[in-house]
Amino acid sequence: xxxxxxxxxxxxxxxxxxxxxxxxxxxxxxxxxxxxxxxxxxxxxxxxxxxxxxxxxxxxxxxxxxxxxxxxxxxxxxxxxxxxxxxxxxxxxxxxxxxxxxxxxxxxxxxxxxxxxxxxxxxxxxxxxxxxxxxxxxxxxxxxx
Numbered sequence: 692x693x694x695x696x697x698x699x700x701x702x703x704x705x706x707x708x709x710x711x712x713x714x715x716x717x718x719x720x721x722x723x724x725x726x727x728x729x730x731x732x733x734x735x736x737x738x739x740x741x742x743x744x745x746x747x748x749x750x751x752x753x754x755x756x757x758x759x760x761x762x763x764x765x766x767x768x769x770x771x772x773x774x775x776x777x778x779x780x781x782x783x784x785x786x787x788x789x790x791x792x793x794x795x796x797x798x799x800x801x802x803x804x805x806x807x808x809x810x811x812x813x814x815x816x817x818x819x820x821x822x823x824x825x826x827x828x829x830x831x832x833x834x835x836x
Contacts, residue, residue: 760834767794
């Protein structure tokens, strides 16, 4: 028999399921080093955690994981990349990856991937804002998904 899955509002489920997800998050993020520590913090037993740990996870819609990847050419100027990252954060972007190559001829190629589900503006507006920063010479969108 094949497995069946259901999408269910968490409010109708027993609280143990949400606590199991919380334990998994505590362990994944390193906030707790052991299962004993995590289940104690969540207020469930080890046996409850082990009973459900493989059968429950958080459902994330594709639209909630929108990723924008950019290639940028920056002037080789102290603090410019730091300022860019602050700007992105101020507009609600969450940085996933950064790759900066060694500057050559006073320019620094940089690629940045970020999630945009918490943006306070449209991606187009964000790209325009980035493009107008003094020292950012070029912005290319290399991927949206």
